[in-house]
């Protein structure tokens with residue numbers, strides 16, 4: 490992680506480095522279940538060098554509490570690491586220049602779920618620049634084996650005066666709980682298969698078990714109490 494931090498700090502791949510006060514790299518866990526990805530730093534983030542510390546950040550923290558996430562469960566970053574002047578939209582060439590950093594972060598952090606916040610983060614993560622945020626919001630996708638669940642940017646809700654739970658956040662909460670519920674149902678099914686060997690029971694679905702265990706932070710044991718994940 491230190492290598493990528495040093496690379497971002499030294500980066501001059503686009504013009505934004507000339508006007509940025511600080512590079513805004515990320516914050517949170519180094520082993521998150523969920524990675525929130527915004528679009529770019531705003532004024533407060535640029536000053537402090539941390540993502541989502543302004544009003545949008547306060548709302549995101551509220552969402553994190555509603556989702557029941559602990560500090561070890563999540564990390565936050567942006568597509569762009571430098572603030573676009575006057576908070577203008579990121580230019581395509583700026584996104585292209587900065588994208589390798591985000592890809593490296595995703596690889597290193599290895600989250601279970603990525604939650605893009607807003608249109609630019611959604612389009613960048615899904616690599617679909619035609620899709621609108623209204624088409625993608627609160628839907629689940631998969632990109633290179635990682636679940637993706639886009640939300641509107643917190644600023645969208647702030648403009649409407651909505652500072653609590655919203656319909657899309659409820660869907661994300663349900664989506665995150667889904668893995669745990671499926672695991673519980675799966676355990677019940679497995680426990681009825683007592684005439685099958687462990688290998689016979691698990692070989693076709695072991696990867697699914699690992700996925701659910703990681704997502705739901707659950708330890709899974711077979712009938713001999715052997716820990717499988």
Ligand code: SF4
Nearest residue numbers: 500503506571586587
């Ligand atoms: S926005 Fe990204 S690519 Fe552009 S200078 Fe900053 S770190 Fe480099």
